[in-house]
Amino acid sequence: MRTGVDRIRIWLVVGATLLVLVVGGFLGYAHYRSRRFLAGLPGRLGANISRQAEGYTWSQSGSDGHAIFTMHAAKLEQRNDGKVLLHDVGIVLYGRKQDRADRVYGNEFEYDQAAEIIRAIGEVHMDLEAPAPADGSTKKQRPVPVTEGEPVSDAKMIHVKTSGLVYLKKLGVAATPEDIEFSEGKMTGRAHGADYNSDTGVLVLQSNVRMNGLTTTGPMVMTASRAELHRLEQVADLTGAKVVTTQETVTAEQGVVHVRKDGSPERMEGSGKVTVTRSTGGTLTAGHADVLLNADGKAENARFSGDVTYSEDESARQERGTAADLRVLFDKAGQAEHVSMTGGVRMETREQVPASGAWNSRTLTGQAVEIALGPSGTEKKAEIRDAEATGGARLVVVDEAKKPGQKETRTEMAGDDLKAHFLAGKQVSKVLGTGHTSLHQLNGDGVDEVSSGDTTDLEFRTSDTASHGGRQAEQLASAVQQGHVVTVRKSMRKQGSAMVPVEERSTAEKAVYDADADKVTLTGGVQMTNTESTLWGNRVVVERGAGNATAEGAVRVNYAQAAKDGSEGEPVHILADRAEFKRGPVDAAAGAKKPEADTAFFYGTGRAARLWQGPSQVEAPVLEFEQGAKRLTASGPGTGMVVHTTLVSQGSTVKPAAQKSVAGKASGQGGPVRIASRKMVYTDAAREVVFSGGVLVEDAQGSMKAQQATAYLQGPEAAKAGGPPSAAGKTPGMFLGGSVDRVVATGKIDIVQPGRRGTGEQLVYTSSDGLFVLTGTPAAPPKVEDDARGTVTGAALQFHSGDDSVVVSSGGIQTGSKENAGKRVRTETRVKQ
Numbered sequence: 144m145r146t147g148v149d150r151i152r153i154w155l156v157v158g159a160t161l162l163v164l165v166v167g168g169f170l171g172y173a174h175y176r177s178r179r180f181l182a183g184l185p186g187r188l189g190a191n192i193s194r195q196a197e198g199y200t201w202s203q204s205g206s207d208g209h210a211i212f213t214m215h216a217a218k219l220e221q222r223n224d225g226k227v228l229l230h231d232v233g234i235v236l237y238g239r240k241q242d243r244a245d246r247v248y249g250n251e252f253e254y255d256q257a258a259e260i261i262r263a264i265g266e267v268h269m270d271l272e273a274p275a276p277a278d279g280s281t282k283k284q285r286p287v288p289v290t291e292g293e294p295v296s297d298a299k300m301i302h303v304k305t306s307g308l309v310y311l312k313k314l315g316v317a318a319t320p321e322d323i324e325f326s327e328g329k330m331t332g333r334a335h336g337a338d339y340n341s342d343t344g345v346l347v348l349q350s351n352v353r354m355n356g357l358t359t360t361g362p363m364v365m366t367a368s369r370a371e372l373h374r375l376e377q378v379a380d381l382t383g384a385k386v387v388t389t390q391e392t393v394t395a396e397q398g399v400v401h402v403r404k405d406g407s408p409e410r411m412e413g414s415g416k417v418t419v420t421r422s423t424g425g426t427l428t429a430g431h432a433d434v435l436l437n438a439d440g441k442a443e444n445a446r447f448s449g450d451v452t453y454s455e456d457e458s459a460r461q462e463r464g465t466a467a468d469l470r471v472l473f474d475k476a477g478q479a480e481h482v483s484m485t486g487g488v489r490m491e492t493r494e495q496v497p498a499s500g501a502w503n504s505r506t507l508t509g510q511a512v513e514i515a516l517g518p519s520g521t522e523k524k525a526e527i528r529d530a531e532a533t534g535g536a537r538l539v540v541v542d543e544a545k546k547p548g549q550k551e552t553r554t555e556m557a558g559d560d561l562k563a564h565f566l567a568g569k570q571v572s573k574v575l576g577t578g579h580t581s582l583h584q585l586n587g588d589g590v591d592e593v594s595s596g597d598t599t600d601l602e603f604r605t606s607d608t609a610s611h612g613g614r615q616a617e618q619l620a621s622a623v624q625q626g627h628v629v630t631v632r633k634s635m636r637k638q639g640s641a642m643v644p645v646e647e648r649s650t651a652e653k654a655v656y657d658a659d660a661d662k663v664t665l666t667g668g669v670q671m672t673n674t675e676s677t678l679w680g681n682r683v684v685v686e687r688g689a690g691n692a693t694a695e696g697a698v699r700v701n702y703a704q705a706a707k708d709g710s711e712g713e714p715v716h717i718l719a720d721r722a723e724f725k726r727g728p729v730d731a732a733a734g735a736k737k738p739e740a741d742t743a744f745f746y747g748t749g750r751a752a753r754l755w756q757g758p759s760q761v762e763a764p765v766l767e768f769e770q771g772a773k774r775l776t777a778s779g780p781g782t783g784m785v786v787h788t789t790l791v792s793q794g795s796t797v798k799p800a801a802q803k804s805v806a807g808k809a810s811g812q813g814g815p816v817r818i819a820s821r822k823m824v825y826t827d828a829a830r831e832v833v834f835s836g837g838v839l840v841e842d843a844q845g846s847m848k849a850q851q852a853t854a855y856l857q858g859p860e861a862a863k864a865g866g867p868p869s870a871a872g873k874t875p876g877m878f879l880g881g882s883v884d885r886v887v888a889t890g891k892i893d894i895v896q897p898g899r900r901g902t903g904e905q906l907v908y909t910s911s912d913g914l915f916v917l918t919g920t921p922a923a924p925p926k927v928e929d930d931a932r933g934t935v936t937g938a939a940l941q942f943h944s945g946d947d948s949v950v951v952s953s954g955g956i957q958t959g960s961k962e963n964a965g966k967r968v969r970t971e972t973r974v975k976q
Contacts, residue, residue: 198231212236227254246270249308259312269303301327305337315341323348330356330363334370344374352381363388367398377402377409384413392420395432408436417447425455425462429469441477446470451484459495464488466512479525482514488532501543505571509561510534527565536561538574540603542618554619555583556599574601582622590687591633594654597626604658622656628665630654634690647673651683661688669694675770677701680722690726698722698745702770704756704878715878717766719745719752727771743768751785758815759879761823762787773827773878784819784837790854792816792842792883792910816883817841818852825879830856832879838888844944845897847906850890857884857910885909892917892925896944901927903940913943 198217204210217231233248251264307321318338325332336349348370355364368383381398396415403409413432420426430449437443447469455462467486474480484490491506509532516525532538537557559578566572580599584592604620630649652667663685665671671678671692681696700722702715727740745752745766754761754768754775763786764779779785792814821836832854840847856879886908894901894917903917903925917925917940926936927949937951 210237225256227256228252229254261310261312263306263308266304266306267308269301271301271303301325317341326356328356330354330358332365346372346374358388361389377404390422392418392422394418394420403438407438407440410435421455423455424457425453427451427453437475441475442471442473444470444472459497461491461493463491478516478518480516482512482516484512484514485510488512496543499543503543504539504541506539507532507537507561507563509536512536529565530563532561532563533559535559536576538563538571540571540619550585550589552618553583553585554601555581556601557581557583558599571603573603574599576600580624582624584619586687589634592630592687593632594624594628594630594649596624596628596654599624618658619656620658622654624654626652628652628654630663630665645673647671649683660686662686675703677703678722692724694722694724696720700743700745702768702878713757715754715756717745717752717754717768719766720748720750721746740772741770743770751779751787754879755789756879758789758791760789761825761879763823775823775825775879777823778821782821782836784821784839786818786820786823786834788818788820788823788832788834790816790818790832790856790879790883791881814843816854818854820852827878830881830884832856840886840888845899846895847888848891848893849888849906852886852888854883855885855887856881883908883910898930898947899927899942901925901940901942914941915944916941 198215199219200213200215202210202213212235214232214234216229216233218229220228220230222228229252231250232252233246236245236247247267247269249263249265249267253262253264254260255262303323303325305319305321305323308317308319310317316338318336320336323334323337332352332354334348334353335351337347338349339346348367350369352367352370353365356362364387366383366385367381369381371380371382373379379400379402381400382396384393384395384398386393395413395417397413399412399414400408401410401412411432411434414430416428416430417432418426418428427447429447429451432445432447434445435443448467451464451466451469453462453464464484466484466488468484470483471479472481488511489506489508490512491504493502493504495502507530511533513531514527515529517528519526535557536559537555538561539556540554541551542553543551556574556576558576558580560576562575563571564573576599577597579595580597581593581595582599582601583594584590600623601619602621604618628649628651630647630651632647632649634645634647649665649669649671651665651669653665655664655666656662657664665683665685666681669678669680669683671683677700678694679697679699680694683692683694685692698717698719698721700717700719702717704712704714723744723746725742725744727742745754745768747753747762747764751762751764752766754766754777761775761777763777765777767776767778769775777786777788817840818834819839819841820834822834824833824835825831826833833851834853835851838847838849838852840849840852886906888906888908889904892901892903892906894906894915901915901917903919904923905918907916907918908914917927918938919925924936924938925940926934927940927942928934929947929949932947935949935951939951941950942948
C-alpha cells in the first residue's frame with residue numbers, strides 16, 4: 144500500500160503545466176494580442192509612421208496614453224502586387240499595466256493586403272513575459288527592466304522559435320507546418336506543426352510534442368503525439384502523453400489540463416489506461432485519473448478510477464493492490480495524508496526472510512479502505528499510520544519463517560469493520576474489528592482454530608530480527624473477542640493406528656488469547672464441546688500448545704457414552720467448583736498426544752465435586768478421571784471418609800420360599816447402596832470399585848463398616864437376565880453404571896442389619912442371591928449377634944439380608960458338636976434378656 148499512495152507523483156501534471164505555459168504564450172496569448180495590430184497595419188501605414196535613421200517605427204497608444212504596441216522594421220517595401228514587405232522586424236506588445244512586454248521578431252514579414260494574409264519568411268522568434276526595453280528598441284538585444292533596479296531574469300521568459308508562420312485574417316487562423324522550438328528556464332521543447340484559431344481560441348500542436356529539462360526534482364522528459372489548447376475554456380488536451388523522470392514514468396492515452404487565468408494548472412485528468420511506473424519497480428494503473436492542484440502547483444487531491452492496480456517489486460519485498468476507485472488527499476506541502484479505496488479492495492505485502500528464503504505476507508481486503516498517512520524518517524516520506532476496512536473486511540497475516548518440521552503460521556481476521564494501526568508504516572501494531580468478527584489461527588503444529596464474536600481486538604509484536612534474517616516480522620501477541628464468542632478448534636490426535644482430526648467447539652461471552660503463554664481464557668457462560676465431552680463453566684483457560692485446560696466456577700462436564708448397539712448412551716455427569724484437564728504425553732512415534740492418557744481433575748471447595756451416571760454417583764473433594772482408561776479416583780484431604788458413592792443393588796433373583804425378612808418382605812430386595820470412604824478407585828475395564836481408608840456401606844437393609852472394600856458391577860444385560868456379570872470391557876455406555884454384583888470387604892468388618900449385627904475380618908456379598916459370607920481369623924472368628932436369638936460364631940458365617948438364619952459353612956459352631964457343622968442354625972446359643 145505504501146508505494147501505491149505516498150510514492151506516486153503526478154509528473155503528467157508537471158509536463159502538461161509547462162506545455163500549457165509555452166503553448167499558451169506562444170500562439171494563444173501572443174497572437175491574440177498581435178492579431179489586432181497586424182490586421183490594422185495597412186491602414187496605419189503612412190499615418191503613424193516615423194522615419195528614423197535605422198528604419199521605420201509604428202506605435203499606437205490607448206486612450207489613457209499608454210502604449211499598446213510598438214513595431215520596428217529596418218526596411219519597408221510597398222510592392223505593385225499589393226503586398227508589403229517588412230525587413231528585420233521587431234514587435235513589442237505591452238501589458239495593460241506597462242509592467243511587461245512580449246516581443247516578436249523575424250527577418251522578414253510579408254503582408255498580402257488583398258488576401259489579408261501575413262506570412263513570416265524565415266525564422267520567427269518570440270520572447271513572452273519579457274519586460275520592455277527602456278529605450279523602446281525592438282532589436283534583438285537583451286531587454287532591460289522597465290523599472291530601474293528590477294533584476295532581469297530569463298526565468299520569467301518563454302522563448303519560442305519557428306518558421307513558415309502564416310496568419311490568415313479572414314479565417315482568424317495562424318499556422319505553421321514546420322517545427323516549433325520553445326524554452327523556459329531550464330526546460331526546452333519542440334513540436335511539429337501548429338495552428339491557432341483566434342475566433343475559437345483553440346491552439347493545436349499537430350505532432351511530435353516533446354519537452355525536456357531540469358525541474359526542482361531532477362531531469363524530466365515529456366512527450367505527446369498531439370496537444371490542443373482551448374483558450375476560452377482554459378483547457379489543454381493531450382493525446383498519447385508520457386512523462387519520464389529519474390523516479391517515474393507516467394503515461395496516458397488522453398490527458399486534460401485545466402488552467403487558471405494566470406496560466407498555472409488547476410486540474411488534470413487522464414484517461415485510457417493511466418500508468419505510473421517507478422524506476423524501482425512500482426507501478427500504478429487506472430482507467431481514469433483526476434488531480435486537483437493548488438496555486439503552487441502541488442496536488443490537493445487525486446482520484447484514480449476504473450480497475451485501479453498498483454504493484455512494487457523489490458529484492459525482498461513485494462506489494463500488490465487493486466480497487467475500483469482510489470482517492471488521495473494531500474497536505475499543503477503536497478504529501479499524501481489520506482487515502483480512500485472502494486470497490487473490491489485488495490492490498491497485499493510479501494517479504495522474504497533471507498535466512499530461509501520463505502515469504503511472509505499480509506493481505507487486507509474489503510469493499511472500502513480508509514488510510515491515514517503521516518511523515519516519517521529524515522526524508523519525511525508519507526507512511527501508513529492507520530487503516531480502516533469495511534464491507535466484508537479481512538486481514539490475513541502468514542508467517543512462513545518456521546522451524547524444521549513445523550507448518551506456516553496463519554492469522555486471519557474478518558469483520559464488518561476493521562481498524563488497524565501501524566508502526567513505522569510497515570508493521571501492524573493493533574487491529575480492532577467490530578460487527579460479525581471472526582479470527583482464524585493456524586499454528587506451526589497444525590492446530591486450526593476459528594473463532595467469532597461481536598468484536599475482536601488484536602495486538603501484534605515485532606519479532607526478533609535475528610530469527611528472521613535481519614528483518615522484523617509481525618506476530619500476534621494477543622487477541623480479545625467479546626460478545627457471543629464461538630470457537631472451533633481442530634487438531635490431530637492418534638486413535639488406534641491412524642491420525643484423525645479432533646474438533647472442539649467453545650462458546651463464551653469473552654475470549655482472551657495470550658501469545659507469550661499460548662493460552663486462551665474464556666469467560667461468561669463458557670461451553671466447550673468435542674466428540675467425547677461437553678464442559679460448562681464461568682471461566683476456562685486453555686493451553687493451546689499442550690492442550691491442557693483449567694475451568695472455574697459452576698463447572699459441569701458431560702462425558703458421552705456409547706451404548707453397545709452404537710446408539711447414544713447415558714452420559715457421565717460431573718459437577719465441580721474447579722477442574723483441570725491434562726493431556727497425555729506426546730507419542731514420539733506419532734508425534735501427537737496420547738488421548739488414552741488424558742486426565743481430568745475436579746475439585747470441590749464449598750461443596751464436594753460430584754459425578755453420576757444414571758442412579759450411580761460419587762461425591763468427593765477431588766475427582767480424578769482418566770478418560771482414556773475410564774478410571775475414576777475420588778479422594779480428599781484429611782483422614783475422614785470424604786468420598787460418598789452411590790451404587791445400585793438389583794437384589795437377589797433367588798428367593799427361597801422359607802426366607803422371609805423381619806418386615807415380612809422377600810430377601811435380596813434391591814435399591815441404592817451408599818458407600819462412604821477415604822478413597823475410591825473405579826476401573827471400568829475390570830468393572831470394579833475399590834474403597835479404602837475406612838469404608839461405610841449403607842442400604843435399605845442396614846450398614847457395614849470396613850477398612851477397605853471392592854464392589855464388582857454387573858453390566859445392564861446381565862442384571863436384566865439374572866445371569867453372571869459381564870466380561871471386562873463389555874459394558875459400553877455404563878461407566879460406574881450397572882448394579883452391584885458382588886462386594887468384598889476386608890478389615891474390621893462391622894455389619895448392622897435390623898435386629899442383627901455381624902463382625903469379622905472379611906465379608907463377601909453377592910447380589911444375585913443376597914448372600915453375605917462373613918469370615919475372620921482364628922484369633923478373631925466372625926460373629927453374628929441377633930437381638931432375638933443371641934450370638935453365632937464360626938470359621939465362616941452365611942446369612943441373607945432380612946433372613947433370621949445363619950449358616951456355619953465350616954469349622955462348627957462354638958456350642959455344638961462336629962455333627963452340627965454345616966447345618967442351618969436356628970437355635971440360640973445365648974438368649975438375651
